[in-house]
Amino acid sequence: MSGEASQALSRVPCGAVFYVDRIHADPGLTKRLEEMGFVRQAAVVKSTDRGTIICRVGHTDVVVSEALADQIFVQPVAMPMPVSSEITLDKLKPGQKGRIVRFSAEGEDVLVLQEMGLTPHETVELVRIAPLGDPMELRIRGYELSLRRQQARQILVEPIA
């Protein structure tokens, strides 16, 4: 991949999705950052940049100093994330978690789901399925909500374990 579009994490705007391109640091620090999740192609979203930087790598939130963020180079997203194993949300098993990757539909319905907190990169757990087979109960952002399969099919997730 060309490095011309990559920027230091400290300089990119908050809210948008970036990918880790490379880390410009000594091997020890690079290893520590990789352990925190800053591996090549990991999705990074910065939430605040006043003083220390809070950002989300993969599905964990981490805090890094500005000096450290100067050494992490990221690239903007041009295409849907390269995810090999995405499945629709209704295919999760009860008790299984998944990270929301994208939506296969567009429009008002998707906005309703997103406003309830089902946004990309967020981890969602399929808690259970109703005794009659529909709807399903999900846990997202620390609360439970119920959704029909029909809508769950519009949400693509990457299963976690």
Next chain:
Amino acid sequence: MKTIALAGNPNSGKTTLFNALTRLRQKTGNYPGVTVEKKVGICQLPGGGLTEVIDIPGTYSLSVRSPDEKIARDVLLGLVPGTARPDVVVCVVDAGNLERNLYLVSQIQDLGMPVIIALNMMDELPAKNVSLDVTLLSTLLQVPVVPMVALREEGVGALKSLLQDGFAYQYKRQWILPAAIEEQLNELIRLLKHETGHHDEFIFFKAVTLISQATLEANEALLREMGIVLSPASLEELKKTQERLGLLGPHVRSAVIEARYHWIKSVCVQTVKRLSDSGGQDLTQRIDRVVTHKAWGWLVFVGLMALMFYTIFAIATVPMDWINAAFEWAGRWVSGHMPQGFLRDLIVHGILAGVGGVIIFLPQILILFFFIGLLQDTGYMARAAFLMDRLMNKVGLHGKSFIPLLSSFACAIPGIMATRTIESPKDRLVTMLVAPLMSCSARLPVYTLMIGVLIPAANVWTKALIMLSMYFLGIAGAFTMALIFKKTILKGRAPVFIMELPPYRFPSWKTILIQMLERSALFVKRAGTIILALSIVLWALMTFPYDPHKGGTEALKSSYAGQMGTALEPAIKPLGFDWRIGIGLIGSFAAREVFVSTMNIVFNLSQDTPAENLRAAFARASWPDGKPLFTPLVCLVLMVFYVFALQCLSTVGIMWREAGGAWAAFALFYLTGLAYVIALLVYQAGRLLGF
């Protein structure tokens, strides 16, 4: 007087805080033109001053996808006629569900008016093993945060003091959009400022809402709703901005949502600390294991519904008998103390009988709303909808229609009132339109009488079976009609079924009690006036023209109602009915059980005749040519007619109130038409088969 708006997500304890702030100094009504409930109260501040509190509908967002969300937005923007624009917004936030609750807060902050966060349910945090840094939360959100437990009124005093003393409010937006979208947002702000001449303090909020619209038309409509009409030049500019936004990709529409949640996440990461990672399940998860279990779940569900039903059917009859006795006593008292004449007759048979016929439903309504309040406040209602959704989905409704329909077995009035828990207006209307098809308790006397005439010698089980098949006929009719309505006149894309399953909580008795009283007062006040007027009309129809020489059957036959019954005969003869049954049907439009008393008059029996005698009279009744009137087939047809027909003024009255006169009239005509057609089919088919 200053005005405070109370905003918040459903299940955040907003109503509890409203009750704690206003005590009982509150008024409930509807917003003009919609059936969204408007609750306004007066709160006394520590210094003795008074302030108005508006409880805006509980919503998850201000994005205007339901009538509730539209009203919530319009009240905050000061666009609702007759409702003062709020000076301060108190956002009720569930401390245990911070992330999603802060989403609405973030939208409200965009309005730029002073915001206070009432951080409710602080007492639930220890059980969740969570600690919350309230001071840091307040700093990060840039708003005063008052931690509280509204149910126990902890922290309510602090909120009142804050409202009394006022506070400096400075908010600067923290969530940031990707640079390219941010640029277009600034463009939109500039455009709107140019249009409104800098006088509109809600410009930022309005500009932000424009980003997530798909089309120019949607944006134009949205702006018009919010009081901005664009000049052609500005419209052209808006179009260009929209095109530029469109070029950024399909995710633009959700960019604002994502940006808000990212910011919220960063706030939560800093303020919420998990104390230990003990993977223990909390109470809600343990209860849900049972309540949504494949076997136990149904057991709990059926048990609860049976209990509710038993209470409505069995326990409510006791106070209902008292009410009945009281009205009968009042009738006798008036009869004994007033000279004979129209006035006495009007009071006894028109007003007292009419009003008594309405008030008698009060115990059922109180009990039903006690249960609904209890089920909703504890969180079980959402589980019931979760269990039933699949079934209701088959006829195009969703889980939340179940309780109103079930309630309608007792009485359609509380059932229709209970449809308020359904957010989608179309689904709510469909539920209302089919609710009267569930056989209510007022049909029981008619069914019992007719089954007795139909097969006098039958044993209890046969009778019960016939009764049960009438109930099933009603259910089948309701589901079929629901499906037809959803496919025809109330078509429309099904809204996303998305329902929060709130944690189980101990109910607030005060909130339940207040809701019970509110509903009863509404019922008595509004439905009462319409029903009173209509009962007087019916009384007049059955009394005039008055001929002192006639009595009993003769008088009734020559009355307007009798004339109508006679005039009706050609129409109802194909159903096997004669003019006498016609009068019974007309009388039944006041209330179904009136059929029995009307028949007593028609067959010249006194009001207190035991049912046996009426059955005997029915058995003797014949057509002029000597053929028996009440053949088994006619008895069956009559019952079928009662299953479908909307013969209940109170139901029409309550529908009028809840959905408007047009829909009430529609329900009356469609149900009566349906009853006629089906009764006709049954009778003619029966005749063909030789019955």
